[in-house]
Amino acid sequence: MSLLEVNSLTKYFGGLVAVRDLSFQVEEGMIIGLIGPNGAGKTTTFNMISGFILPSSGTVRFKGETLNGMKPHEVCAFGLARTFQIVQPFPEIxxxxxxxxxxxxxxxxxxxxxxxxxxxxxxxxxxxxxxxxxxxxxxxxxxxxxxxxxxxxxPQILLLDEVAAGLNAVEVEEVLDLVKDLNKDGITFLLVEHVMKVVMSLSHRIVVLNFGEKISEGTPQKVSHDPQVLKAYLGEEVLVA
Amino acid sequence: MKAVDRQVTFTVVLFVVLLFIPTFASQYIINIGFMVFLYAFLATAWNILGGYAGQHSLGHGLFLGIGAYVSTYLFVSAGITPWLGMWVGAVIAGVTGWFIGYLCFRYGIKGAYFALVTIALAEAAVYVATNIQAIGGAGGLEVPWKGNNFWIMQFGSRTGYYYVALVAAFLGVLLTLWIARSRFGYYLISVRENEDAAEALGVNTMKAKLMAITLSAFMTAIGGTLYAQYFTYMNPRSVFGEGPSVQILLFAIIGGIGTVWGPAVGALILVPIAEITRAELSGSFAGANLLIYGLILVLVMLFMPKGVLGILGSLGKGKKNSPGEIGHEPVGSK
Missing domain, CATH: 1.10.8 (Helicase, Ruva Protein; domain 3)
Structure with a gap:
């Protein structure tokens, strides 16, 4: 059984489909990357998993229990933590x-x-x-x-939303090392990333979204050579390994 | 931890010192002392919700009025001592606060909108009370004088009231000291600083806010009973109205909101100024006292926007226990 299972997750905002019929799994001890162009539905997926927004349909299961309808603080206490794309400190303490x-x-x-x-x-x-x-x-x-x-x-699983965004090359490297270390300590990761280098070097498996739908899934090598991915996300150019 | 113990020690010592003031002070000073303690207590109660949890109520008169009216009504109509009626009023105010909080927070009402809702409800209470003849309608309620008797919270001299208010303020500060160092207090601060981040870290923000408003309302109502017993008269406007609502939060803001001592310091500074300017000026220059009072408020806000303690805190360059800025808007992640 996987630690985290996302089944047919769908989210409509009015008439707009942000995420459609998305399914993937995260096994214990893995680092899974979730990538896609702007507006592909990555953060929406994160928000559904962590309880910040309710899915229109579909389920999220964590440690065999369904998370649907749980409040974010309950999800957190249950062992699933997240960070935000834009850092959210408590500034005055x-x-x-x-x-x-x-x-x-x-x-x-x-x-x-x-x-x-x-x-x-x-x-x-x-x-x-x-x-x-x-x-x-x-x-x-x-x-x-x-x-x-x-x-x-x-947490048993940590969801990182664009942890490398806004950092320079050296800083990205530092954060990557930290994630690798933590993973060795047994923490499972689900990463949303824009910085390609981060996902490629770090992830055991990658899920690619485009317009809210999963268009590819597999090892970094496989995904980076998938013509559909190249077309949708990376343009027609060859991905740097 | 040590710092807390020092603060507790300081509080206790101050309390003991203040116990001796009436032995040599005039009734005029004791009167000011009572008002300082009463408003310190009320502002401390407001501070739990407004300062720590960051939910700025502009309608605490609602809870003050509930406390004043409930204990007085029970006393007048059933002879129940205000010592008991006080708790009844506090429970009713607490439940009312919880309910208001539930409605607001359930639907994500916060910031200026929360402030507006609280103003509206306190104002509504003025009209509701005005139309209930059983509690005197527009004419208000009077606390009948039954003679100097501790058991009905009536004292022949101001000294008795002084002690009652002193104990209330003392307990209020101790409670805040405890909150400021407890998980509950940190949860309130996290809600104030960034609600989404707090939720993501396992903070039940709804529960934290509800506990804050319930506790704050509960305490404010106790202050309402003390108010009624001391002034022996209330009408809907004098307790539910915008006057007391604004006064309560002024003390907290001037002193420094979100700090343990801010509300008490605010009351200590403002109450004597208000009393003295009124005594000195209201005869010769009607209204001049209010003008001066207003001027002081403007100056403090201009030069110490974080309040008196906020300034001291940032001069001491930033150690713990001074999370005290208002108006920080969380960056939403919607």
Missing amino acids: TALENVMIGAFVHYHNTTDARRKAGEMLKRVGMARRADTMARDLPLLELKRLEIAKALATE
């Missing part, structure tokens, strides 16, 4: 306190939550920023902070 909010899911007492948050900040290489107000952090560190916050909820 410190980095440590930001992470504590996530830690409180499992650690109800402030002392325990603070300790857990400290560990998570260290895990993403931000221990020395613990007392900095989140509004004073640069983008790279805000991205790391997002990951630390999500990790503090002790």
Whole structure:
């Protein structure tokens, strides 16, 4: 049984189909990439999985239980955490306190939550920023902070929405290493990405969306040579390996 | 943790010191003291919802009025002591607050829209109360004087009321201190700072907001009973109206919202100014006291938009426990 199963997920916004009949699975320990051009329905899919919007039809199953109708906070407590495409810090509190909010899911007492948050900040290489107000952090560190916050909820699967967006090449590399490390520690990932390098080098399998529909799925090699993908997403040019 | 213990110690010491003030102070000072504590308590109650959870109610008069009317009505009509009636009023206000919160938050009403709903409901309460003859209609209700008796919360001198309000303010600050360091408090702050992010991190934002408004309304109603017992008269406009609603939040804003001590500091600064300017000026220059009061408010808002404690907090350059800015709009992820 897969950790996460998406079955025939469909979302209409009025007359517009954002996602149509989308099915895929994420097995435990994998890193799965979800790619597609702008407006392909990637973030909508994320929002449906994490409970932020209700699907028009279809189901999401996680650890064998259906998530449909669960609130985002329930989904999170159940072991599925997400980050946002645009970083969403709590600006007027410190980095440590930001992470504590996530830690409180499992650690109800402030002392325990603070300790857990400290560990998570260290895990993403931000221990020395613990007392900095989140509004004073640069983008790279805000991205790391997002990951630390999500990790503090002790998820089994982590959904990252464009974690590399807005970062320069060196910073992207750093975030990639972090994701690889965390994956080695046993966390499963579902990535939405625009930066091709990220998905190609990181993902065990890739799902390609276009206009809300799945047009291809397979290993990075397979997908990157799929003519349909090349046509829809990458233009007619050959993908850089 | 240590910092909290220091703050608790400070609070207790301050409380004990204030207990001795009436032994040498005049009734005039004690009167001001009562008002400072009452408004410190009310603003502290408002601060839980407005400062920590970031839901700015402009209609807390609704809860103040419920507290004042319920305890007084029970006292007048059934002889029930305000010590008991106070809790009845608080529970009714708490349920009312919960219900208002449920309706608003269920449909995603927040920010300025939430403020408007609370104004409208408090204003509606003015007209409802005006039309209920059992509670005196437009004429209001009077608390009959039954003699100096602790058990019915009536005191021959202002000192008794001073102590009651002092205890209320003391407990209010202690409660806020606890909230500020608890999971509940962090959840409220996360809701204020960024609701979507909070949900994504497992915070039941609906529940957090409902608890905040219920607690805030509950406490405000207790303040309403103290108000009624001290001033011994209320009418719909004087308690449900926009006057008390705005006053309560002014103290919190001037002192620094979202901080433990802000509301109390705000009351400590503004109440004496209001009282003294009124006493000194209302005879010779009618209205001048209000003019000066207004001028002070404008100046504080201009130069200390985060309130007095907000300024001190940022001078001390940013340690914990000072999450105190209002008006930060979360970046929605819709």
